[in-house]
Amino acid sequence: MASVAPEEPADDDAIDGAEYVLRRVHIDLARRGKPDRSIFKNDPGGIGTSVTLWRSEHDLEIVTAGRPNVGVVAVTVAELRSFGLGVMFTFAEGNPNHCEVFGPRSKSKLGSIRDLCKWVRYPDGFPEEAKVELFNLFPT
16 A cells, blocks of 8 residues: 655745744844744744744734743745745644744755844843844734
8 A cells, every 4th residue: 555645735825925924032042132043943743833923913922922031033924935935824722823834944044034033022131232123013
């Protein structure tokens, strides 16, 4: 009996390129004043990198729930796609906008994605001299 290859993920074209995704950043991955490029590597147990579409203020609360010390960065879906990556919705209880970013990533691509990130929230212990104005998609 022949084995069946798992279905390849497909980029969800219903997700607009202008939308931002949020990604958590632990202080250990931001000590030099910017996130480490590894934050966009594949997560264990998933199909890619876990992110959340930033469609409301509530999405930032979901991303940081139970993790008061983490930082958060944002990058657009179009920027991710410009590196040949795809984005698709994946189920995560309590997070209706949970997605995964998938596709091959070299160290160079990871560094380029990192350089496009905007800080939304700094992790505790982030160097004061490296702080710039935070990006807020939903200013109050």
